[in-house]
Amino acid sequence: MLTKRIIPCLDVKDNRVVKGVNFLNLRDAGDPVELGARYSDSGADELVFLDITATIRSRKTIVDMVKRVAENVFIPFTVGGGIRTVEQIDELLRSGAEKASVNTAAVQNPALISEAAKRFGNQCVVLAIDARRSKTRTGHWQVCVKAGSEPTDIDVVEWAKRGEDLGAGEILLTSMDADGTQAGYDNALNKAVSDAVNIPVIASGGAGTLDHLYDAVVDGGADAVLMASITHFGNYTITQMKEYLRDRGLPMNL
């Protein structure tokens, strides 16, 4: 049986890990390679690195970072942020990333997902979705792009299904409403998406307590839980999270 995964997320800006609340008010959380190596050594199942600068100039910096991460991190890791082309994905995978995540560019050009899946295999392509509760339609969420700054008319559940059809191997689902609040994941959102697709869903945004992690798996149907604030700032260690979930009956890699 596959285990449920604990995935620390490292948002990287100007070569530093940062973390904000609702995508704003960033706090420094350290050096990406150092922090990544520490998580790899302390039992994390995977890592996600998101380049939140995502400018043309930052691309080379990110590739260099991925190479240094690969020399020090011995668990699978995903890299995302500003990826627009299959060639960029190729470069990241060749530099040592296991998977690449696409977001805005996939909304603008869904063929990016299918082309990448065909070339590298579905397992290498993660569709990242930034979701915001719809103010007009209850029980619905809208896809936001450009680091969450631009809402679209696209329904999150529909987009996740389409992503799976196009060849995405996994959905990284971030609730913008919950992100950084440490008030719990949006499990209505997680459940709506995990019920709609057959590929793994990574719940993201809102982790604050150990109960939140459990709820995301059991109530939200998530295969993996992603977190930043609660682990970067030392609230819980990876082992504490895993032992807690194992003791409540979930299959964990311990």
Next chain:
Amino acid sequence: MIVVIDYSVGNVESVCNAFRHIGCQVELSRDPAQIAKATGLVLPGVAAFGYAMEALGDAAEPVKKAVAGGMPILGICVGHQLLFDESTEYGPHKGLGLIHGTVVGVPPVQTVPHMGWNQVQLPKGMDLFAGLGPAKHFYFAHSYHAQVNDPQAKTAMVDYGSPLTASVQKGNIYGVQFHPEKSSRQGLQVLKNFHEICRR
């Protein structure tokens, strides 16, 4: 010196990084002279079986010769699958035939590919797993696995709705279906154990 066979399938650099991290110098090469004087060989691989076998090409013979002479070899993922007689992946394709068995699709009891961390039962007496206890989780990413049909081979299994071969050993020939280079501390321990085996 351990030689990692360089045959441009997937990211062989990850395997080299992991060996360097545990203080083991490795060389990436497909040169028959380098292969012949190595202390051990690593056959990595992320690709389809037929493609990998073709890419291995004329490096196959020196590898087989060294292994017949007793040199330890560790196959990883598709490199592990190449150790067997043949594969049905887009096939049939012939493998190196170092261990008898056939590579077949993972039974679709659960989602294929089998991807993520899964627990491998580690039988006593497989020296690749020395010091790791009776079971450990390793990171898998594959759609095919080996059905071992060799009375001289020992195997370690993983349960994914049906039993899959996670590792094989026959004398100096070792294979792991999972990725030790991506399997955290326990993965690095497997590589350390192989390094030790090569120093004997």
